[in-house]
Amino acid sequence: MAEKILLMSDIHITEPGTQIIGLDPAARFWRCLTHAAEHHADAAHLFLMGDLTHHGQVAQYKILKQCLADQPFPATLMLGNHDRRRAFAEVFPECEPGFRQGRHSFGDTDVLYLDTLDEQAEDRHSGRLCPDRLNWLKSELEARQRPVIILSHHHMLRSGFDGMDAIPLRNGTEVAEMIAGSGRCQMVINGHIHRIIVSSYRGVTHAMIKSPCHQMPMVLGAGASSLSVAEPGGYGVLLLDPVAPLLHHVDVDLPECPVACDTESESRI
Numbered sequence: 001m002a003e004k005i006l007l008m009s010d011i012h013i014t015e016p017g018t019q020i021i022g023l024d025p026a027a028r029f030w031r032c033l034t035h036a037a038e039h040h041a042d043a044a045h046l047f048l049m050g051d052l053t054h055h056g057q058v059a060q061y062k063i064l065k066q067c068l069a070d071q072p073f074p075a076t077l078m079l080g081n082h083d084r085r086r087a088f089a090e091v092f093p094e095c096e097p098g099f100r101q102g103r104h105s106f107g108d109t110d111v112l113y114l115d116t117l118d119e120q121a122e123d124r125h126s127g128r129l130c131p132d133r134l135n136w137l138k139s140e141l142e143a144r145q146r147p148v149i150i151l152s153h154h155h156m157l158r159s160g161f162d163g164m165d166a167i168p169l170r171n172g173t174e175v176a177e178m179i180a181g182s183g184r185c186q187m188v189i190n191g192h193i194h195r196i197i198v199s200s201y202r203g204v205t206h207a208m209i210k211s212p213c214h215q216m217p218m219v220l221g222a223g224a225s226s227l228s229v230a231e232p233g234g235y236g237v238l239l240l241d242p243v244a245p246l247l248h249h250v251d252v253d254l255p256e257c258p259v260a261c262d263t264e265s266e267s268r269i
């Protein structure tokens with residue numbers, strides 16, 4: 001049976017009483033955790049793929065820690081452009097100091113997770129892999145003998161949303177080239193955009209997942225990166241496979257729709 005991995009990105013925890021376009025990020029995150037525990041209790045791991053908090057404040061990380069205390073999955077926390085290293089380390093001293101990058105092995109697959117946060121970025125929100133992090137990724141890819149899945153907060157390729165494409169992983173093409181050249185990587189998955197998008201670069205799939213909280217409106221082209229829409233929140237369910245891994249997306253809090261069987265038709269769809 002394929003190993004199942006849960007992916008939640010762009011949680012954007014705020015302080016109590018502070019909403020994002022009328023949504024409570026902690027409540028939306030809690031709904032996703034509860035939903036995952038109920039429907040995917042067999043998942044081996046949960047990755048939180050950055051933008052853990054909205055302002056990188058200690059009080060916000062403390063709320064995140066409370067949310068995670070009672071959920072059942074082993075969790076790995078990544079950082080995004082809204083995070084701040086010092087505040088994160090203050091609340092999560094059990095996490096190793098330094099870049100929040102690493103590797104977890106599941107069955108036949110190795111999952112590498114990247115730290116794309118650049119706190120010195122002039123635009124404040126783009127990401128970058130510095131030479132140290134590039135070298136780490138290069139050595140990991142060279143050392144791996146098995147299929148690899150890579151998790152990143154920032155997107156490496158064009159998303160089609162101009163506002164977001166102004167704040168990508170700035171050396172994303174170089175990184176995507178390195179990944180493709182390794183011949184090891186099945187799929188890159190990122191957050192940051194708050195929308196489901198699938199693209200590819202030299203045969204490697206790049207997939208992007210929604211946020212548990214607020215989403216990017218489906219308006220291609222010009223637009224600010226701060227545009228948001230209160231569509232249902234969600235999370236990714238990744239089924240690992242040495243030949244054909246697949247990524248599902250779960251929308252939480254959809255309107256109630258009872259499952260029906262079309263008895264008139266042999267095939268439902």
Ligand SMILES: [Fe+2]
Pocket residue numbers: 010011012051080082192193194
């Ligand atoms: Fe975000």
